[in-house]
Amino acid sequence: MAIRIYNTLNRKKEIFVPIKQGRVGMYVCGPTVYDSCHIGHARSIVTFDVIARYLKAKDFEVTYVRNFTDVDDKIINRANQIGIDSKALAEKYINEFYEDMDALNVERPTIEPKATEHIAQIIKVIEILIDKSMAYQIDSDIFFAIQSFKDYGKLSGRKLEDMEAGARVDVDERKRNPFDFALWKSAKPGEPAWDSPWGKGRPGWHIECSAMSTEYLGETFDIHGGGKDLIFPHHENEIAQSEGAFGKPFARFWIHNGFVNINQEKMSKSLGNFLMIKDILKSFHPETVRLFLLSSHYRSPIDFTDKAMDEASAGLDKIYALFERVEEKKELSEINDVETGNYYKQFCEAMDDDFNTARGISVLFDAVRNINRLLDETKEGLSQEAIKDIISYKSDILKIGGILGILYESPEAYFEGKKSKALGKKSIDPAVIEDMVKEREKARKAKNWAEADKIRGQLEVMNIIIEDRPEGTIWKVKA
């Protein structure tokens, strides 16, 4: 089955054929490390994490490059504000980034280059552009001349004339065209700087991605990704630099993920509604975050709300509850190797269609319902056929989970983790609950239903839900 990907470059879905058979080179714009990561970063990173996992599952040898922008105006400003070295600031946030990503079960890319460690490559690309008269020097700054690149605007669908009409006035007067952008910025006192043919300075924002993608993936590579907001100017400028310098097509497929809104509002500094990953993880299980992010197609905007998160959480509970149920059946414990089942196949069909995780997740729930049905239907003992089916379905669910990066815990660990998080927030002692459950059990044995229901009512007020199962009573915390 061929994979079809929506290519921003041509604004349509195209059949994905890599340059080298069986291999994929993918470059994704990583964070500028001047602050904690927010849920928007999480969406982008989880999206491409799943894409990389899926491509690997389809037996592609994936070289996944995701950079760190570790030198930049924002980093310098922030470092100056709090009075520390900009390198130290970048390191602090790189570490924090890894903490967030590990929590979210994001796999490490193949290569994670930093801008500051590729100054030589950056300078080389700038020199080529100057040689080709596509870049020019003013004082000690180097600018890219967009008019020298005839395809400028092809990714974002803009025409130079149109843009000039709407351009802002606060442009650098020295530039030939208001949309020319800096390749190299001369150092001001106190700023991090590197030696260059044009004096001490540092790279502009866009050039690092051109230099580093070429370094690790070549002058032309398969996939370039990032958030929608990067289409213009960042990715447009990357194309101009790379195709200008090397005279070859740059990335062949451009993939852009949509935004995350918070209660229908765009995250913005002025609204102060940036939701940081580390804060969200205080309230929600990491898998809930992933399931929420993947419940919509990656290109659609999504709205982060408590309700949406609760629904994702309920869905996850449903799947883990099924695992728990399956584990309780001894005859299902010998998991032998099973063939790839129909659900996994359906999931792949969804993913082949522009990584449609929303549709893929519906397959997950279909499989869950079918196993539950089989378990419900055969109370007195499972037939060999049912056992075979259940094991196969469950194996499919786990395989799908492996691509979505969820369902990697044991049900016990999952529910225990949820319990302690929820109880911790409400500062309830689990021992108290255990005692109440035991009391209720006593009452039930004595057929003292009034007392049993009274205790259940008290627990419910505490957001504790009771389930009387054949094997005994268990309790859960309401989402």
Add this chain to the structure above:
RNA sequence: GGCGGCAUAGCCAAGUGGUAAGGCAGCGGUCUGCAAAACCGCUAUUCAUCAGUUCGAAUCUGAUUGCCGCCUCCA
């Protein structure tokens, strides 16, 4: 002003020419001491509106309305 996107049940969300997935919520049922969980059934004759193309459209075209994004650092 320029460019682009979206509008599907109470809510979330797939579906891009062949007669409306899935989840949450709701209702009825099975199970249960009663519940919960799970399962079964029901819940959009209809896909913002209006025209058009077609044997056939949520899916294509045009217009209208509404929402959103980008054009400036931004995932």
